[in-house]
Amino acid sequence: xxxxxxxxxxxxxxxxGIKREFGADAxxxxxxxxxxxxxxxxxxxxxxxxxxxxxxxASISRHAGEMHLGAYxxxxxxxxxxxxxxxxxxxxxxxxxxAGPPIRNRxxxxxxxxxxxxxxxxxxxxxxxxxxxxxxxxSASRVLPLMDFFxxxxxxxxxxxxVLTEVRLPLPPPxxxxxxxxxxxxxxxxxxxxNLSARLTLDRAGQMSEARIVLGSVAPTAMRARAAEAILxxxxxxxxxxxxxxxxxxxxxxxxxxxxxxKDYRKRVTGVLVRRALMAARHKLAEVGRND
Amino acid sequence: MTDMDIRLTxxxxxxxxxxxxxxxxxxxxxxxxxxxxxKDGCSSxxxxxxVVVMNGQVVNSCMVLAAQADGSQVTTxxxxxxxxxxxxxxxxxxxxxxxxxxxxxxxxxxxCHALLSSxxxxxxxxxxxxxxxxxxxxxxxxxxxxxxQQAAAELRSANAEAVLQHD
Numbered sequence: 001x002x003x004x005x006x007x008x009x010x011x012x013x014x015x016x017g018i019k020r021e022f023g024a025d026a027x028x029x030x031x032x033x034x035x036x037x038x039x040x041x042x043x044x045x046x047x048x049x050x051x052x053x054x055x056x057x058a059s060i061s062r063h064a065g066e067m068h069l070g071a072y073x074x075x076x077x078x079x080x081x082x083x084x085x086x087x088x089x090x091x092x093x094x095x096x097x098x099a100g101p102p103i104r105n106r107x108x109x110x111x112x113x114x115x116x117x118x119x120x121x122x123x124x125x126x127x128x129x130x131x132x133x134x135x136x137x138x139s140a141s142r143v144l145p146l147m148d149f150f151x152x153x154x155x156x157x158x159x160x161x162x163v164l165t166e167v168r169l170p171l172p173p174p175x176x177x178x179x180x181x182x183x184x185x186x187x188x189x190x191x192x193x194x195n196l197s198a199r200l201t202l203d204r205a206g207q208m209s210e211a212r213i214v215l216g217s218v219a220p221t222a223m224r225a226r227a228a229e230a231i232l233x234x235x236x237x238x239x240x241x242x243x244x245x246x247x248x249x250x251x252x253x254x255x256x257x258x259x260x261x262x263k264d265y266r267k268r269v270t271g272v273l274v275r276r277a278l279m280a281a282r283h284k285l286a287e288v289g290r291n292d
Numbered sequence: 293m294t295d296m297d298i299r300l301t302x303x304x305x306x307x308x309x310x311x312x313x314x315x316x317x318x319x320x321x322x323x324x325x326x327x328x329x330x331k332d333g334c335s336s337x338x339x340x341x342x343v344v345v346m347n348g349q350v351v352n353s354c355m356v357l358a359a360q361a362d363g364s365q366v367t368t369x370x371x372x373x374x375x376x377x378x379x380x381x382x383x384x385x386x387x388x389x390x391x392x393x394x395x396x397x398x399x400x401x402x403x404c405h406a407l408l409s410s411x412x413x414x415x416x417x418x419x420x421x422x423x424x425x426x427x428x429x430x431x432x433x434x435x436x437x438x439x440x441q442q443a444a445a446e447l448r449s450a451n452a453e454a455v456l457q458h459d
Binding site for chain 2: 039101103
């Protein structure tokens with residue numbers, strides 16, 4: 001294998017031009033914490049590396065009811081952002097659980113998404129928050145829900161000439177709280193056995209007008225436990241409701257056994273974590289209520 | 293493809309290197325600049341023996357391409373001592389037996405030094421968070437926590453004295 005050509009263009013248009021010319025033979029590199037390893041292991045051998053570091057894709061900004069995060073925003077940047085912490089606490093909890101400080105300083109939001117690992121920590125909270133991704137190409141750009149982005153492990157709907165440039169998060173409605181929970185072999189530096197996010201929105205009467213349970217590491221892509229969500233919707237949050245929803249979530253999944261966990265343990269622990277995540281979201285709702 | 297010209301400011305000195313695309317910051321530091329304090333442990337970002345500060349942030353130098361680091365300011369463990377004097381953190385590591393074999397120590401020192409630059413009185417939990425990406429496989433982490441807290445106390449009292457003298 002010959003070494004790839006390295007380019008660090010200053011304009012997004014130039015990066016997209018290289019993508020147009022080389023397609024899948026050109027790989028975007030951001031933090032490199034995943035890509036560089038896979039290149040060293042010869043799993044990937046791109047002809048061209050497009051480093052995004054000179055292109056300004058690392059900003060966090062508010063736009064009419066949405067927060068826009070550039071694809072090059074690092075996990076450390078999200079952890080340090082008061083705006084992200086306040087609006088999207090479950091996303092920040094996922095960042096905190098992710099690897100350790102040296103990796104968090106390099107690994108990016110966009111990288112965690114485009115790698116399409118079923119165990120990506122940021123994906124369950126992003127889906128719980130209704131994230132969309134912006135895919136740019138030289139001719140056009142399109143926005144699509146993150147939920148529709150993944151098609152399998154390492155597989156997405158992104159075209160070879162497209163680059164993920166931005167993630168858009170609608171600001172959550174009032175009386176909404178979300179949580180993230182993860183089980184790994186140890187607290188730091190571990191890929192998840194199960195990682196998931198729960199989000200609850202209450203109506204004025206205190207009933208759950210919306211419930212989201214987004215599971216990672218238990219299916220080829222992150223998935224919503226829709227039957228479990230349906231159990232909760234329209235009801236008042238209670239331990240019994242959460243127990244039923246957790247059992248339903250377990251019934252909805254058929255995880256695999258791998259080096260991190262057997263499938264039976266994964267199922268069992270998913271039930272425990274769904275219940276905990278729902279309880280954590282309810283706890284946060286109570287705090288929000290007190291502040292209102 | 294021909295090698296690229298890489299310019300780095302390492303421990304305050306401008307340095308040049310030639311590097312192919314897949315050469316890492318770690319190999320340039322060790323092989324071209326002779327800064328062998330930074331270690332190659334796992335080569336995959338898991339162990340933290342290769343941690344250096346790049347543009348103010350700790351990074352795994354085994355996973356940064358030299359090309360990506362072009363133009364950066366880098367501090368390695370060799371940059372902690374000044375004028376032949378060990379940094380108080382380094383002395384505290386020795387004093388509290390914060391290491392046994394010493395292979396993880398350069399990365400530990402760089403991570404802890406970075407912590408002290410933003411937090412002059414870290415709790416045990418804050419130290420453990422700062423070194424979450426640094427593995428020690430022989431003596432454990434309690435000595436490191438003790439060393440950081442001891443160095444922090446020493447630095448705080450030195451700062452207080454400096455302020456008094458300045459007034």
